Amino acid sequence: QVQLVESGGGLVQAGGSLRLSCTASGRTSSGYNMGWFRQAPGKEREFVASISRSGGITYYSESVRGRFTISRDNAKNTVLLQMNNLKPEDTAIYYCAADVGAGIRSVPNEYDYWGQGTQVTVSS
Numbered sequence: 001q002v003q004l005v006e007s008g009g010g011l012v013q014a015g016g017s018l019r020l021s022c023t024a025s026g027r028t029s030s031g032y033n034m035g036w037f038r039q040a041p042g043k044e045r046e047f048v049a050s051i052s053r054s055g056g057i058t059y060y061s062e063s064v065r066g067r068f069t070i071s072r073d074n075a076k077n078t079v080l081l082q083m084n085n086l087k088p089e090d091t092a093i094y095y096c097a098a099d100v101g102a103g104i105r106s107v108p109n110e111y112d113y114w115g116q117g118t119q120v121t122v123s124s
Contacts, residue, residue: 025077033098
């Protein structure tokens with residue numbers, strides 16, 4: 001089992017940047033494919049980005065591709081989400097998740113462990 005803790009959220013103006021961090025404890029995060037999801041008020045949780053165990057494969061939603069970058073440092077049990085050129089529609093609670101499955105995936109219920117989330121608010 002792994003415990004996930006997100007940090008790095010906050011309030012930023014449109015066009016600004018934030019870097020989210022997800023730190024894993026318990027079982028090492030290198031044993032999992034990792035993903036970032038977000039949920040805005042009144043909306044379903046949606047996929048943002050995912051990364052393979054080695055970090056060699058990444059996958060992004062259309063809405064963030066070219067603006068967000070997911071990376072991982074397995075030595076530090078950390079997964080990062082660099083968010084640039086933020087837009088008001090990026091406002092949401094961002095969650096880190098771990099998947100014990102074989103391939104990187106984008107559906108929330110395919111992930112096995114979740115963090116508590118961190119709030120990102122982008123003002124216009």
